[in-house]
Amino acid sequence: MVAEARVWEALQEIPDPEIPVVSLVDLGVIRSVDVQNGHVHIEFTPTFLGCPALEVMKRAMEEKVRELGAEPKVSVINDDSWGTDKITAAGREKLRAAGFAPPAPRPLAAGASSLVQLKSQVHKCPYCGSMKTKLENIFGPTPCRSLRYCESCHQPFEQFKTI
Amino acid sequence: MNEQALLGLADDELVLGWRDSEWTGIAPMLEEDVAFSSIAQNEIGHARAVYELLVGPEGDADALAFDRKAEEYHCSPLVELHLLEWAHTIARRWLYEVADEIRITALKDDSDPAVAGLAAKIDREEAYHRMHAEMWHDRLRGEPRFQAAVEELWPYALGVLPTELRGELVTRVGLPEVEAIERGTHTDELAPMWKEMTEVRRSAPAGARW
Numbered sequence: 259m260v261a262e263a264r265v266w267e268a269l270q271e272i273p274d275p276e277i278p279v280v281s282l283v284d285l286g287v288i289r290s291v292d293v294q295n296g297h298v299h300i301e302f303t304p305t306f307l308g309c310p311a312l313e314v315m316k317r318a319m320e321e322k323v324r325e326l327g328a329e330p331k332v333s334v335i336n337d338d339s340w341g342t343d344k345i346t347a348a349g350r351e352k353l354r355a356a357g358f359a360p361p362a363p364r365p366l367a368a369g370a371s372s373l374v375q376l377k378s379q380v381h382k383c384p385y386c387g388s389m390k391t392k393l394e395n396i397f398g399p400t401p402c403r404s405l406r407y408c409e410s411c412h413q414p415f416e417q418f419k420t421i
Numbered sequence: 422m423n424e425q426a427l428l429g430l431a432d433d434e435l436v437l438g439w440r441d442s443e444w445t446g447i448a449p450m451l452e453e454d455v456a457f458s459s460i461a462q463n464e465i466g467h468a469r470a471v472y473e474l475l476v477g478p479e480g481d482a483d484a485l486a487f488d489r490k491a492e493e494y495h496c497s498p499l500v501e502l503h504l505l506e507w508a509h510t511i512a513r514r515w516l517y518e519v520a521d522e523i524r525i526t527a528l529k530d531d532s533d534p535a536v537a538g539l540a541a542k543i544d545r546e547e548a549y550h551r552m553h554a555e556m557w558h559d560r561l562r563g564e565p566r567f568q569a570a571v572e573e574l575w576p577y578a579l580g581v582l583p584t585e586l587r588g589e590l591v592t593r594v595g596l597p598e599v600e601a602i603e604r605g606t607h608t609d610e611l612a613p614m615w616k617e618m619t620e621v622r623r624s625a626p627a628g629a630r631w
Contacts (some may be wrong), residue, residue, distance in 0.1 A: 298622070300489075306463065306466060307466035307542065307546065308462040308463045308464075308465055308466020308469070310462075310465065335537050336473070336474070337534075337537050337538030337541070337542060338541035338542045338545070339538075340542075341545065368623065372555075373552040376552060378523035395452045395455060396552055397455050397456040398455065400459075401459055401466075405455075421545040421548075421608060
């Protein structure tokens with residue numbers, strides 16, 4: 259019989275398909291794991307609804323559970339339960355080490371995000387540590403990233419969007 | 422759950438996502454190429470999530486999205502327009518995002534928790550589309566060519582919302598209420614787009630798996 263803790267350990271080994279330095283557990287997208295009589299039910303929330311990696315992640319979770327000798331069921335929950343504040347401290351550190359600025363904390367008033375706010379957010383350059391960085395483009399190579407530029411070391415870098 | 426309203430939302434996002442993606446590779450600057458592609462991807466993702474909600478866990482969202490005839494879509498005429506001209510494209514993006522924010526805010530209070538939850542998730546992503554639209558609106562608002570495009574598209578923008586939500590749109594856009602170009606009617610520009618959008622699916626052999 260597989261234990262719930264063992265399932266979490268196995269899920270910790272699944273890299274995010276687009277930012278492989280962090281795992282699905284680091285990202286905080288796994289909402290719950292329920293183990294009953296050899297059946298493992300995983301509830302999972304996508305980061306962005308248009309994320310093309312959704313199916314890949316779902317299949318990877320199912321494979322991991324089968325490797326443990328259990329029968330998987332993965333439910334995708336499209337509700338408001340995930341935000342970038344769910345990324346773990348370890349996940350944030352891994353992002354930084356890989357050259358991504360981790361997301362800024364979400365403003366307390368929901369829906370209060372504005373361009374002025376976004377531009378005024380301070381992001382440390384993940385390469386040289388300078389605070390002199392600026393927003394280049396709200397949008398980046400995947401839905402979850404923006405582009406920034408470091409005015410100290412002249413290195414462009416990506417920032418995880420706050421949602 | 423107001424299924425017609427949700428279908429209208431999903432069809433708007435699918436068709437506008439398609440239209441936005443028409444700038445991929447040819448936008449006037451690289452930043453906008455990336456922005457329009459990313460916005461398009463989000464809008465189509467929102468459409469998928471709403472279609473999935475409408476068909477339920479065992480249903481086929483792709484069939485709902487792509488197996489209807491063009492005239493059976495419930496999108497608003499605003500999103501159908503083929504606008505490969507920057508002033509009109511930005512005017513539509515801005516008008517649509519203002520209207521969509523009003524609609525999504527209302528849906529966040531829906532009595533069905535599945536609808537309200539999804540609306541809240543969509544809203545988090547749309548915040549970035551609004552920032553993009555506002556940035557361009559601030560930049561172009563004093564330009565006569567942009568103003569003319571906004572006025573030309575204004576009756577279409579009113580048609581995105583049900584009558585009870587139009588008052589807020591009038592206030593926020595600052596133009597007088599006029600006769601709306603209503604949802605349920607279609608422009609001539611939808612059919613050619615539909616043909617292209619559904620071509621792969623229609624030409625696939627029976628039993629093809631995606």
